[in-house]
Amino acid sequence: MVTVEVCVGSSCYVKGSNQVVAMVKEMIEMNHWEDQVELKGAFCMQMCSEGLGIKVNGKPLFKVGLHNVREELTRAIEEALS
Numbered sequence: 001m002v003t004v005e006v007c008v009g010s011s012c013y014v015k016g017s018n019q020v021v022a023m024v025k026e027m028i029e030m031n032h033w034e035d036q037v038e039l040k041g042a043f044c045m046q047m048c049s050e051g052l053g054i055k056v057n058g059k060p061l062f063k064v065g066l067h068n069v070r071e072e073l074t075r076a077i078e079e080a081l082s
């Protein structure tokens with residue numbers, strides 16, 4: 001099981017973490033990852049200055065914003081699933 005954690009702290013919320021949550025749900029559905037990928041909300045990961053706070057299996061994604069989050073998350077999830 002791959003765990004995707006999305007920070008819903010105030011700084012990330014302002015940067016659009018609610019859109020990321022919706023996008024991850026959509027990705028899980030589209031790719032039929034329901035049994036393989038788990039989405040969790042998280043409090044501040046102390047990554048506020050690095051972009052959005054997102055971790056895949058505990059590994060932080062750096063320099064991620066709304067412009068590149070889909071590509072970065074897809075790559076990280078596929079890597080974790082392989």
Ligand code: FES
Nearest residue numbers: 007009012045053
């Ligand atoms: S509020 Fe998201 S990492 Fe700090």
